[in-house]
Amino acid sequence: MAKIKKKVALIFGITGQDGSYLAELLLKKNYIIHGVKRRSSSANTERVDHIFDSIDFSNKNFFIHYGDISDSTSTLNIINKIKPDEIYNLAAQSHVRVSFDIPEYTADITALGSLRILEAIRILRLNKTKYYQASSSEMYGLVKNKKSLNEKTPFHPRSVYGISKVFAYNTTVHYREAYGIFASNGILFNHESPRRGPTFVTKKIVQGLVRVKQGLQKKVTLGNLYAIRDWGHAKDYAVSMWKILQYKKPDDWVIATNKDNTVKKFVDTVARKLDIKLSWRGKGIQEKGIDKKTGNVIVDVDKKFFRPTEVDFLRGDFSKARKYLKWKPAISTNELIDDMIEEELSVD
Ligand code: NAP
Numbered sequence: 001m002a003k004i005k006k007k008v009a010l011i012f013g014i015t016g017q018d019g020s021y022l023a024e025l026l027l028k029k030n031y032i033i034h035g036v037k038r039r040s041s042s043a044n045t046e047r048v049d050h051i052f053d054s055i056d057f058s059n060k061n062f063f064i065h066y067g068d069i070s071d072s073t074s075t076l077n078i079i080n081k082i083k084p085d086e087i088y089n090l091a092a093q094s095h096v097r098v099s100f101d102i103p104e105y106t107a108d109i110t111a112l113g114s115l116r117i118l119e120a121i122r123i124l125r126l127n128k129t130k131y132y133q134a135s136s137s138e139m140y141g142l143v144k145n146k147k148s149l150n151e152k153t154p155f156h157p158r159s160v161y162g163i164s165k166v167f168a169y170n171t172t173v174h175y176r177e178a179y180g181i182f183a184s185n186g187i188l189f190n191h192e193s194p195r196r197g198p199t200f201v202t203k204k205i206v207q208g209l210v211r212v213k214q215g216l217q218k219k220v221t222l223g224n225l226y227a228i229r230d231w232g233h234a235k236d237y238a239v240s241m242w243k244i245l246q247y248k249k250p251d252d253w254v255i256a257t258n259k260d261n262t263v264k265k266f267v268d269t270v271a272r273k274l275d276i277k278l279s280w281r282g283k284g285i286q287e288k289g290i291d292k293k294t295g296n297v298i299v300d301v302d303k304k305f306f307r308p309t310e311v312d313f314l315r316g317d318f319s320k321a322r323k324y325l326k327w328k329p330a331i332s333t334n335e336l337i338d339d340m341i342e343e344e345l346s347v348d
């Protein structure tokens with residue numbers, strides 16, 4: 001019987017939240033996976049170490065390469081060496097607030113990084129290689145009316161991060177139109193998990209309130225409590241990335257839950273699940289969450305966590321993905337919070 005050739009995927013951003021879930025998914029689908037990791041002074045592979053520990057090295061199906069999407073030469077060399085069937089570009093300076101502090105760096109990685117990968121595909125004439133761009137709901141930015149946003153909603157980014165993602169989105173569409181590359185955008189709304197970086201708001205709230213409950217921390221200090229987000233689970237969203245590249249043609253897709261919550265409601269839900277009775281006092285920068293049992297302030301607000309320009313409202317209409325990709329979220333925001341709390345409680 002003829003051996004079926006395994007598909008080969010190259011993941012930029014393998015050490016990140018999404019990279020680790022995508023790698024797990026593709027391994028289950030029998031892919032050979034190559035991931036690109038940038039050099040750092042410490043190992044920084046904790047999200048994929050379990051994959052290394054669990055794989056059968058005789059299978060030779062999981063490889064990590066040093067590289068950096070700020071470096072066109074190494075990016076082109078890796079792509080040339082591997083000649084993958086699918087490239088997932090998940091690499092980015094992905095923190096919106098940080099993009100106000102390091103705008104030029106953010107544009108170099110988050111915007112030009114995607115151009116470097118697409119240029120490599122074009123120069124190397126890899127006509128069969130498919131490209132996935134990790135586009136973001138941050139591109140919508142200033143939303144005029146609070147309706148669910150879809151693939152036709154115009155972009156009005158509110159940070160250099162958002163601007164960089166619009167550049168990468170448009171570059172992806174352009175390389176598709178100009179050079180016939182199978183290049184698709186997943187416009188993913190916020191997605192979280194136990195593996196979320198600790199400075200993103202959901203992880204900060206879950207980690208902080210669990211530590212408050214355990215007596216290890218006095219309070220959690222946040223910024224804008226009234227921002228509205230559509231929070232899904234990263235594990236579900238990794239499935240959408242794969243489906244986007246299996247579709248018969250390249251296209252652009254909104255991936256979301258179509259449910260919204262404020263940051264404050266997220267805090268209330270986490271507190272309730274931890275059996276903390278929270279009451280809110282004060283307004284604006286003076287607003288505080290008080291533990292009714294102890295009278296202690298366990299949530300407060302500091303203006304240092306506000307952004308010069310905020311994205312007030314994000315809720316996504318994923319009906320196109322549901323209809324054509326047969327994708328829908330399997331994990332609710334409520335179950336996501338349970339998963340994050342459970343993992344946090346298991347930390348020593
Ligand atoms: P993340 O946890 O911050 O992961 C980002 C990845 O990019 C990490 O592996 C990081 O490496 C890598 N990276 C950063 N700079 C790099 C460089 N110069 N060269 C090579 N790799 C580099 O982000 P995530 O939540 O998994 O998100 C994945 C992608 O989706 C990002 O592009 C993000 O902007 C986008 N996105 C995320 C969401 C969301 O809600 N999570 C929504 C929409 C779009 P280190 O580990 O060394 O830092």
Ligand code: G4F
Pocket residue numbers: 094095096097135136137138188189190191199200201202204221222223224225227228229263305306307310311314
């Ligand atoms: O968790 P966040 O930092 O995520 P944000 O800014 O929505 O960006 C994330 O989602 C994007 C998709 O829309 C991705 F493209 C991007 O890579 C990233 O994954 O903040 C969420 C909301 C914001 O409105 C922020 O102002 O929470 C508000 N917030 C309130 N207090 C806070 C805090 N955000 C953070 N990070 N820290 C706070 O203390």
